[in-house]
Amino acid sequence: MNLKQLRYFLVVAEEKQITAAAKRLYIAQPPLSYQLKQLEKELGAQLFKRTAHGIELTDVGQIFQSYANEIISLAQNAENQVHKTISGELETIAIGMASSSTGLIPMNSFNELRKYYPEISFDIYEDNTYGILDKLEKKTIDLGIVRTPYNQTGLNTKTLTTEKMMAISVDPDFQPKKELRIKDLADQPLIIYRRFEDIFNQTFAHHGLKPFYAVKCDDSRTAITWAKRKMGVALVPESIATTYAQENMIAIKHANWITHLQLVWRKDHQVTPLMKKIIAAI
Structure with missing residues (x-):
């Protein structure tokens, strides 16, 4: 098995036709088919099956596709790092940002970095917290900004913010209130960011209440959108x-509903002088 075969496999899986894949790869069909057969022979499994519309991945092929994508991505990252080292272009830093860290960076202190690194450049990756942690695991990024709670094993962390949860509602009966208590939320259709569900459940259970979750989603901005469409009360940092909803937010009085944005990086990652300055700036 080699990288060329993996690249061929991924293109064929995407195109779903040998002819189209061969054209995209600028090779003839016979050598492409040969490489795929060699790959299947080495794996001892059939990766493709013929259909009326072309070819599709088998169940085994679908599993293999995720690994092939990861291997190719790692190979490209390694190649890019080597090229940067040779050319002296190590002033690039990759930062992953959770969607809920919108507006946190860049901060004014980043301008000071240019005095030390005039050619500095940033690769910014935007994802949810779990996506950012996955990119750290795969070494796609150097630093990540994520939101608690999450598994901190193997990570260095710096807390950037401490935030309470807020309720978002366009219900006029809620708007005059300056502060809500847990019991005020118990009989409302709630819209929650799925990652906080365990925290919410523990609190309601402690108070002997059973909440109704009208909507569960994976982005606080999505929760706010649903709340503004009068689908319920959104609970967000x-x-x-x-x-996104300052005019519609109401504070919730509960000490345990606290979340943090944190800067994270791998403990086994070599911290370069540039990374040290970025960490200090953030």
């Missing part, structure tokens, strides 16, 4: 509420 304060910074997101302030950015």
Whole structure:
């Protein structure tokens, strides 16, 4: 098995036709088919099956596709790093940002970095917290900004913000209230960011209440959108509420509903002088 075969496999899986894949790869069909057969022979499994519309991945092929994508991505990252080292272009840093960290960076202190690194450049990757942690695991990024709670094993962390949860509602009966208590939420259709569900459940259970989750989603901004469409009361971190729904937010009085944005990097990652300055700036 080699990288060329993996690249061929991925293109054929995407095109779903040998002819189209061969054209895209600028090779003839016979050598492409040969490489695929060699790959299947080495794996001892059939990766493709013929259909009326072309070819599709088998169940085994679908499993293999995810590994092939990861191997090719790692190979490209390694190649890019080597080229940067040779050319002296190590002033590039990759930062992953969770969607709920919108507006946090860049900060004014980043301008000071250019005094030390005039050619500095940033690769910014935007994802949810779990996506950012996955990119750290695969070494796609150097630093990540994520939101608690998450598994911190193997990571260095710096807390950037401490935020309480806010309720977002366009219900006029809620708007005059300056602060809500847990019991005020118990009989409302709630819209929640799925990652906080365990925290919410523990709190309601402690108070002997059973909440109704009208909507569960994976992005606080999505929760706010549903709330503005009068689908319920969204529970989101304060910074997101302030950015996207300040006119509709109400504070929730509960000390345990706290979340943090944190800067994270791998403990086994070599911290370069540039990374040290970025960490200090953030």
